[in-house]
Amino acid sequence: MMVNDRITILGAGTIGMSWAALYLATGRQVTLYDPAADIESKILSFIDSAKASLTALGWEHAGSSARLIFDCNPESAVQGAQFIQESIPERLELKHQLYQTIEPYLTEGTVVATSTSGLQLSQLQLGFNNPAPLILAHPFNPPHLIPLVEVMGNAKTSETLLKDAEHFYQSIGKQTIRLKREIPGHIANRLQAALWRESIHLLKEGVASLEDIDKAVAYGPGLRWATLGPNSLFHLGGGEAGIGGFFHHLAVPFQSWMDDLGSPNLDTETIELLTRSMAQLNQKTSSEEMRQRRDQLLVEFLQSVQALDCR
Numbered sequence: 001m002m003v004n005d006r007i008t009i010l011g012a013g014t015i016g017m018s019w020a021a022l023y024l025a026t027g028r029q030v031t032l033y034d035p036a037a038d039i040e041s042k043i044l045s046f047i048d049s050a051k052a053s054l055t056a057l058g059w060e061h062a063g064s065s066a067r068l069i070f071d072c073n074p075e076s077a078v079q080g081a082q083f084i085q086e087s088i089p090e091r092l093e094l095k096h097q098l099y100q101t102i103e104p105y106l107t108e109g110t111v112v113a114t115s116t117s118g119l120q121l122s123q124l125q126l127g128f129n130n131p132a133p134l135i136l137a138h139p140f141n142p143p144h145l146i147p148l149v150e151v152m153g154n155a156k157t158s159e160t161l162l163k164d165a166e167h168f169y170q171s172i173g174k175q176t177i178r179l180k181r182e183i184p185g186h187i188a189n190r191l192q193a194a195l196w197r198e199s200i201h202l203l204k205e206g207v208a209s210l211e212d213i214d215k216a217v218a219y220g221p222g223l224r225w226a227t228l229g230p231n232s233l234f235h236l237g238g239g240e241a242g243i244g245g246f247f248h249h250l251a252v253p254f255q256s257w258m259d260d261l262g263s264p265n266l267d268t269e270t271i272e273l274l275t276r277s278m279a280q281l282n283q284k285t286s287s288e289e290m291r292q293r294r295d296q297l298l299v300e301f302l303q304s305v306q307a308l309d310c311r
C-alpha cells in the first residue's frame with residue numbers, strides 16, 4: 001500500500017480543492033469535509049478542470065473521483081486518516097475550534113498539515129492539547145501544480161512526523177523547504193510582498209502601466225527566477241568572478257536602488273487604482289484567458305524540469 005493512502009482534506013476552497021485534485025491524481029483515497037452547501041459540485045468540476053494539467057504531468061489517476069468521499073462531519077472525516085491537510089479560512093479561532101473537534105479522533109502517527117499562509121505555528125498549536133502532529137505545510141496556489149511547500153515544526157512538533165511529511169510531499173513531486181523559525185508570511189510570501197510592494201509603488205508613481213509592470217516581471221526576472229532563484233542568478237551575473245564579481249560591479253548601484261524603493265500602503269485609494277488598472281487589462285485579456293495561460297505554461301515548464309532532472 002502506498003504511503004498515506006488515506007488522506008483527509010479539511011476545507012476545500014481554492015487551496016483544499018487543488019490539494020484534493022492532486023492527491024486523487026496520485027491514486028489516494030481522499031475524504032473531504034467542508035460545510036459549504038455546493039461543495040460536491042464545485043469539487044467535481046475542479047477535478048475535471050485540473051485533469052488535463054495533471055495528466056500532462058504524468059499522474060495516472062488525474063481526473064478520477066472514484067476514491068473521493070464526502071463526509072459531513074469532521075470527527076468521522078479524520079477517523080482512519082493517515083494524513084490530514086487543513087485548508088480552512090485564515091482565522092485563528094476557526095482553526096482552533098476545528099483542531100479541538102478533531103483531536104480526540106486522530107490516529108497516532110497521523111500528520112495534521114496546515115496550509116496557513118500567515119498564521120504562526122505557535123499560535124495554531126494552542127488549539128491542541130498535544131500539538132505534536134501539527135505541522136506547517138504552506139503551498140503556493142495552485143498546489144496541484146506549483147511544487148513549493150514551506151514546511152516547519154518547532155520544539156513541540158514530532159520531528160519524525162515532520163520528516164515523514166517532507167518525504168511524502170517529495171514523493172508526489174513537491175519541493176519542500178524548511179523554515180528554521182517562524183516569521184509572519186513565512187518565506188515565499190515575504191519575497192512576493194517585497195516585489196509586489198515595489199510594483200504598486202511604480203504604478204502609483206506613474207512609472208508604467210500595470211500591464212507593463214507585469215510584463216517586466218514575466219518576461220525578465222520572473223523567467224530567470226523560475227530556473228534558479230535570485231542569489232544563484234546574481235552569482236552567474238558576476239561572470240567568472242561569481243557573486244564577488246557581481247558585488248564589485250553592482251553593489252553600489254543596487255544599494256542605491258534598494259534605498260530608493262517605495263513603501264505604499266494598501267489603502268482604499270491604492271486598492272481602487274489597482275482594481276481599475278486590472279479592469280483595463282481585463283478588457284484585453286479575460287481572467288479565464290489568464291488562468292489558461294498560467295496553467296498551460298506552468299505545465300510545460302514543469303514537464304521540462306521533470307525531463308531535465310531525469311537525465
Ligand SMILES: NC(=O)c1ccc[n+]([C@@H]2O[C@H](COP(=O)([O-])OP(=O)(O)OC[C@H]3O[C@@H](n4cnc5c(N)ncnc54)[C@H](O)[C@@H]3O)[C@@H](O)[C@H]2O)c1
Nearest residue numbers: 011012013014015034036087088089090115116117139141
Ligand atoms: N488562496 C491562496 O492563494 C492561498 C495560498 C496558500 C495557502 N492558503 C491558505 O489556505 C487556507 C485556505 O485558503 P483558501 O484561499 O483556500 O480559502 P477559501 O475561502 O477559498 O476556502 C476555505 C474553505 O473552507 C471551508 N470551511 C469554512 N469553515 C470550515 C470548517 N470549520 N471546516 C471545514 N471547512 C471549512 C469553506 O467552506 C471554504 O470552502 C488558508 O489558511 C490560507 O491562508 C491560501
